[in-house]
Amino acid sequence: xxxxxxxxxxxxxxxxxxxxxxxxxxxxxxxxxxxxxxxxxxxxxxxxxxxxxxxxxxxxxxxxxxxxxxxxxxxxxxxxxxxxxxxxxxxxxxxxxxxxxxxxxxxxxxxxxxxxxxxxxxxxxxxxxxxxxxxxxxxxxxxxxxxxxxxxxxxxxxxxxxxxxxxxxxxxxxxxxxxxxxxxxxxxxxxxxxxxxxxxxxxxxxxxxxxxxxxxxxxxxxxxxxxxxxxxxxxxxxxxxxxxxxxxxxxxxxxxxxxxxxxxxxxxxxxxxxxxxxxxxxxxxxxxxxxxxxxxxxxxxxxxxxxxx
Numbered sequence: 001x002x003x004x005x006x007x008x009x010x011x012x013x014x015x016x017x018x019x020x021x022x023x024x025x026x027x028x029x030x031x032x033x034x035x036x037x038x039x040x041x042x043x044x045x046x047x048x049x050x051x052x053x054x055x056x057x058x059x060x061x062x063x064x065x066x067x068x069x070x071x072x073x074x075x076x077x078x079x080x081x082x083x084x085x086x087x088x089x090x091x092x093x094x095x096x097x098x099x100x101x102x103x104x105x106x107x108x109x110x111x112x113x114x115x116x117x118x119x120x121x122x123x124x125x126x127x128x129x130x131x132x133x134x135x136x137x138x139x140x141x142x143x144x145x146x147x148x149x150x151x152x153x154x155x156x157x158x159x160x161x162x163x164x165x166x167x168x169x170x171x172x173x174x175x176x177x178x179x180x181x182x183x184x185x186x187x188x189x190x191x192x193x194x195x196x197x198x199x200x201x202x203x204x205x206x207x208x209x210x211x212x213x214x215x216x217x218x219x220x221x222x223x224x225x226x227x228x229x230x231x232x233x234x235x236x237x238x239x240x241x242x243x244x245x246x247x248x249x250x251x252x253x254x255x256x257x258x259x260x261x262x263x264x265x266x267x268x269x270x271x272x273x274x275x276x277x278x279x280x281x282x283x284x285x286x287x288x289x290x291x292x293x294x295x296x297x298x299x300x301x302x303x304x305x306x307x308x309x
Contacts, residue, residue, distance in 0.1 A: 040116040044149075044204065045253050045261055047112035051149060051202050052255035054103035059190050066188045069157040069217045071098035071145065081142035082125050093141045094127065098216045099151050100144040113147035115204040117247035121146070121212050131210050132235045148214035149255075150205040150240065155220035155303020156193075156257055158185040163306050166221075166289035192308040195300040196257035200264070203254040206243040208232040215240070220302040225288050228271035242269055268301050 058067050073092040077085030079101055081094050096104070100113055114120035121128070121143060128146050130139035154160040193199050205223075207214040209231065218240045226242035244252055250266045270291045273279040282288040292298045299309075 041248065041253065043116040045263075047109075047116070048149065048202060048253060048255040048261040050107050050109065050112050051103070052259045052261050054106040055201060055255070055257075056259040057106045058103045064189050064191050066157050066190055067099040067102045067151070068187055069099045069151050069153040071095055071101065071216075073097075081127065091138065091140075093139065093145055096142050096144040098144045099157060100147055100216055104144075110143065113144075113149045115148045115244075115247075117204075117244075118148065118206075119211050120148075128213065131207075131213060145216050146207075146213050147216050148205050148207070149202050150214060150216055150218045151202050152200050152303060153217040153219050154185070154305040156188065156199055156201040157217070158187050159308055160185055160305040162186075166292065166304065166306060167286050168306075186308075188308055190257060193257050193303075194309045195297075197260065198297060198300040199257035199303055200254045200268075200301055201257050203241050203252060204244045204248075205240040206232070206246070208234050208236060208239075208243070220305060221285065221288070224268070224292070224298075224302045225270050225272065225282065225285075227274050228266075228269070229276070230274045242266075264301070268298070270295070270298075 055067060059065060071092050072095065073090040074080070074095055074097060075087060075090070077087030077089075079096045080086050080089065081096060086094075095101070104110070110124050111120060124143045127140040127142060130136075130141065133139040151157050190196065200220075203218070205214045205218055219237060222237035223239075223241045226239045228242065231243050231246065232239040241252065245266070251263045252265070252268075253261065253263055255261045270281045270288055271279075272282070277283075282291045292302075303309075
């Protein structure tokens, strides 16, 4: 009987084994990639839940008022972006005084303010140059300004306008927003929000195609009115949220005013189309107002910037 004890593999057998391994790898690698992407989405949703709870705790400690979305320079130097503080630097962008800095003591985590489906910053103790103004050092920001978990500035955080309706505000003022009489926006009382479980408070945003960089707030009237068939290539508030479809498809994630985090769909947006204007759901901000009035739950979700509801 012939012994097979020392028989070596033939070249054909080796090629067959290699081919089988290659086929298995081709099948499994996309599965692994999908699993990794799903894990990142889950991590971001978990971070949003922590942010939602942080916003709730901040409100509980501040007479039920929402966190103010914008930052400011602190004459004491507290909340300066590096240690020790520098009171002589009064550039507001150099301070961690945005809503992010306000709720950071409650969440005790900087990474949760960055969406895990995109790259996050590597150093929280330096200033980042705004890519839209690459040569202007006045536009350098501490980490709390460039997070990509962004707050709903005028639908959750503050009321921008005290007029009687969306349409009366008009397209001109939407292009150049002005605060109400007295020069200050009005912080929202969370108890006044009529549907807190529906009100979007925080959502992932995209600063066009720029990595490691977004903006700490979005405006409801711009971000709810995106161009749906192209991605922004430069700073564009209309596509701040909608361009997250690169990673999230038609299901986005957000934190809500009642403290929960969940998915929401593309039906929350009123869309324009660059390549096929006949599909436009609105053609300007007044028709956007009308479309919002006609869509069930639209204002509950985005918030009315002209009143406290």
